Amino acid sequence: MTPRNPTELAADHRAFAGQLRAELAAPETSTYVDRYAQWRGVRYSTEEEQIAADAQLLRALYERDWNRFGWPTEVGGLGGDVRHRAVLYEELVAAGLTVPQPTLLLETLGPPLVKFAPALAADLLPRALAGEEWWGQGFSEPEAGSDLASLRTRAVRDGDHYVVSGQKLWTSHGAGAARYICLVRTGSAESRHRGLSMIVIDRDLPGVSVRPIAIASGRNELAEVFFDDVRVPADHLIGEENRGWQAATYLLQFERSVYAWQSSATAFGRFRALIDDAGRRSLTDGVVARIGALYADLVTLRARSAETLRRLADGAPVGPEASVDKIALARVEIGLYDLAADVYRDDFTFGDSPEMNEWRDEWWYSRSATILGGSAEVQRTILADHVLKLPKEAVR
Template sequence: MNAVDNAAEYRADVSRYRRDFRRYLQELSWADQWRAVSFTSAEDELAFGSKVLAELYAQGWNRLGWPVEVGGLGGDEIHRAVYYEEIGAAMLPIPAQHWTLETLGPALIHFAPDLASQYLSGYLDGSEWWGQSFSEPESGSDLASLRTRASVDGDELVINGQKIWTSQGPTARRVVALVRTGTPESRHRGLTMVLVDTDTPGVTVRPIALASGRRELAEIFFDDVHVPRERVIGEIDGGWAVTMYLMQYERGMYGYAVLNKAMTELGRLREYMVTAGSTADRARFGEIYIQVVCAQARTAETVRRLARGEIVGPESSVDKLLFGTAEKAVNDLVLDVRRDQMVGGRPDVDAAELDSLRAEWWYTRAGTVMGGSAEVQRGIIADHLLRLPKEKR
């Protein structure tokens, strides 16, 4: 049974896709290995995820919801949501490549279909993944203040500057970089989005070791980096429109996938609490479960809107605020329930499992900061949705 042979039926009937994908995961001979896998480095996690994606791609299961032109099998965002739901329901970890794919892929398809048809199939089959290279030193949530410069030189862009906190940057084959092509005064009107290969001369990638010790992010330097003009996503000086389009997926599809991951983490924690006879945190577990379900309901509506082709504006900040705080709450609960193991370790518990739990907790410390801090999201909600009076500064 594979999705390639039944793609037409799955496009027309998402419930059949769900049923058959669920059966595929139940019958998968290496599902237990996938379910139990733990890592001590981000590089190993991505390498394993690459193998998972290669298998799912060959069978067609992760290609529903992506256009045929980019290696997909058609369908829409609902198919991708079901894909994450069923992986989570099977208690399987979602391959980490999906986090950036869900953010960058739709924008490439919309604004640069030729680039998407050329490169996205390699993303779907796990042979490559990309980094999101937006933030800079002194320019985090305020993307309009970016200073990395791209000068137009005939058929090329020449990029100079520095990026930081690039997601999956240490092992990324390419990065989607937001650069300034206008004057500093042009703010968001002078930005351009461009796809840059990390092996291009002049690109230097320096991995950043997080508090967990894992190198999940990178600092990237551009020194006279020449990029063909056809690598521009959208238009020169039109990068802000690409960014705003991208953000609705970062807060919608990405958020929905993250919340399915959070549900899996809660499911594993529940099993541990039952086995260990833990009763002290049951009420808190229930409260956090409800918090995750509510965030899921919100992001599910955003996914439905995206599937209908609607543009999701500032209201996506509500999604970002809800799923960021819910993800953090889940991992705080995991730490509190398993604190003796996570802090001191135990000889009877797999060291890689504990390392993964610690790394996840550390990473979620940034969950309400990266992609626009919680305070910025509250400000957007106050200004654009609730129309509250402007804050006095």
């Protein structure tokens, strides 16, 4: 079934949710062809297999128009708003599928592209939605993470190109990405955030080299990306020169809302899987109590995240309060996978089934939850300074 009456569905995310749920539902009779069977409940042992399968799932959704809702028609979407995208991720997880990994970056990088570079977005977004390519976020550098305004990758204008030199680090899904959406310095070395620009750098340009980084689980989740006098067309700029911070601030609203929603949907799906198994095992009272506590944390996270999404959909700014969501997400992710370790016990440590390998991989990845996308310490400082407006710490 392709979406019936797209105009109506774009105007009504509840009707969209209903039709999508029917589309994704597991088959109830043997005569029904399950279009999504190949992705349902499947575990992938490598990053490369996972991304390849996710790209195919995106293709399947795109061919039937489902993931075009929530994006403007001018850039290849079918209209609607960010709630349609949130519904898509929710329904995928509820149907035993997954949030496709490339969409975690797409939901962060796509919105500034659409807003500040619509012509480029019209060219690139449909390819990403169709799973033909995915993108990396090239912000962090060896000496610039929390303090992003100190980044040093330089872009110098030369005719109708920028010449880019420098290095990015910790680029998620960077090894196979087709493009990197980067923050680069176009102003003076001292210009801090006022001298940054955002630009799309194609991976196949001469001078771009990429080195995968395997994380503790062994999966090549991250990459280092090097730029050696790379000539990037000037029309790949996202927004104006030296206004990259504005685009990055806009981007952050989506990272704090849609990305958090996607991640919390995944966490809820994994929690349900854990509870199914927990019911068949003997558990200590302490573990049982932690299951209850984690459920409360999950529901709190979902409520916060839904509220942040509503603000975004209503055009209200997603302000510093969303740092609460970021801290709550990290708490849930770490708590969930620690709980899995204590539910499965020896199986978690020594089991080599695909399920146990997946739980272990996720446990390793969850250790980074208080770091990636802005560390927990920095989030707490934002809350103290900008939400609670506490007096600055006295410097002795």
